[in-house]
Amino acid sequence: MPSATFQTALAPDTRTRILDLAEVLLLERGYNAFSYHHLARELGIKPAAIHYHYPSKDDLGTALVTRQLRRLRKWRGLPRVTGLGPAQQLDALLAVYENHLGHDRRVCLFGALAADFRTLPEAMQAELRVFNHELTEWLAEVLSAGRATDAFRFVGSPAAKALQLLTTLAGALQVARVHDETPFQVIVGQLRLELLP
Amino acid sequence: MPSATFQTALAPDTRTRILDLAEVLLLERGYNAFSYHHLARELGIKPAAIHYHYPSKDDLGTALVTRQLRRLRKWRGLPRVTGLGPAQQLDALLAVYENHLGHDRRVCLFGALAADFRTLPEAMQAELRVFNHELTEWLAEVLSAGRATDAFRFVGSPAAKALQLLTTLAGALQVARVHDETPFQVIVGQLRLELLP
């Protein structure tokens, strides 16, 4: 009975290890700042092994964004997320960003790719647009439901507020990268102060 | 009388032309996505000519941020800025960001460098921190004065609100890059709605 044929959380296959490390390097150093050589050296394999799984860097980059989109769709459908009230759903979202902060002040995927956006392959650009769109839509619905039950207080449309909130959070992780964790905490504190009655 | 020895707006010297183009490429494609070859080709000179003016890319990058910091210090001291009321000073700031949007949706300097921050030379990192710090301080004072005269309405400290606003604006230009001008307009509209009575 070959135990290596099915996946466990403890023993990810090479394909996943590549994607995981690429994600870390992307969020910590930027898309144009890591190479197949970097990945290969740290994984103890040869660059050509990465080309075997992801023929081009375009393929790798696209797989990165596609996986994140898949994660989002799964996350927002999770019982422990759908079962929450609007205020707790917002907390769950904020926890994701705070988790990035805690992991060596990684920026979010959007913040990592926005600046270099025009140098990215078409498929990656398209996926990132969908990702940002779906996340914004989800938050807009949370905000809308929260205002109806007086869990949130804000002026303007839920869609505009959702866009503003997510944009601020992406930016807040970038500011934390440039300075330290403090500005992120200050910004999130300000957001909470304004949104929660 | 050699007219080439003093500068006019119409005939910038090579040193400045390099810096200008490097800035455009930085704000449009990212720091790790342009090379001396790109700059040289578009300027009609050889890469070595750029090394003459900026020996290393570190020097060039640092000069870019240093110039931006110089611009900020000059701008905030300009009579046509210091002479304005808080609401108009905010408008003047927003006009700068809208100008970026109008120029091919360029992100701001901070937004362009934050993601790749850890790959930047020390000097560049330090200058960017100072730049962001001084801009935030300036806006905090504007907000403080504006709230005192009822030109602005917000909760929390002026410093926190300033940090939040600038972070949102930097992010808004990135969102505009990924999608189109609409989200930027939506976000700025939301900010105005919340801030102005």
Add this chain to the structure above:
DNA sequence: ACACTTACTTACTAGTTGGTAAGTATTGCC
């Protein structure tokens, strides 16, 4: 007129980039 400085070009280098082709060891399948 001569030395010096400025602003380049030409020619080169070593290292890195993404990518390919061919070979190899291990595995499951009939």
Add this chain to the structure above:
DNA sequence: GGCAATACTTACCAACTAGTAAGTAAGTGT
């Protein structure tokens, strides 16, 4: 046992990267 698929390694490659060294032409200062 033979076969094909999987997951690699070895050995390349052309293009690009930042950067250097030496040469040159045109002013500038005295």
